[in-house]
Amino acid sequence: MSSLRPGSVGARSLDCGSCRQASRGRLLAGTSQPRKRRPAFRQDRAKNGKSRAEVLAELEAARKDGTLALIQRGAPLPIKNAGPAKSRQQVIDEMRSESPKQRRARMELTTGG
Template sequence: MNTHKALTLLAMAVALTTPTFVSATSLWHEPSHGDGGAIFHPEHFKSTKTRADVLRELEAARKDGSLWYLERSLPVPVKNATPGRTREEVRNEVLNLTVEERRELHMIGGR
């Protein structure tokens, strides 16, 4: 049996057995009578947050402006709390690297 055939059989076996792994306690699962299609069951969701926690998070998102981005499914811009380093600071940092640190940087960079 060649590798392609073995991988094809394995993929088919996984595809056929995957529905058996669906739990009846998950949010989405197949109906028991086998009509097909998944049904959403919100009552199976267990939250660790209280309503007050969610409202506090919502108010914080409104205040910091991130709610506008979240409502539009956009990434929230990262706010830099500290000023960045200057070109001279970065240059001095590179010049003062030890031999071991330089070797590690070259290994990370793939050189």
């Protein structure tokens, strides 16, 4: 059994350009469509939004309040408080004063029908 050594007459270097092209062709032969190129970024097509300074200020604020860390981990963001919560008595009073139609709608939501 003869073995070919690198540098011998019958051995080919795997680093040659034709070998790379052939292997690339074999890899791409299984793809159904050629790769599409993304359009180049053009400043005139960019929407006039926030300035760089505004974006950096928002980024720094997100770092300080912990929002950035939550976003990076994929955690849900806390809901901002919409105002003072209702007291227990206020909720009971609202439930007692609701119309029968409102009561049915609430019961469907909470009990499933």
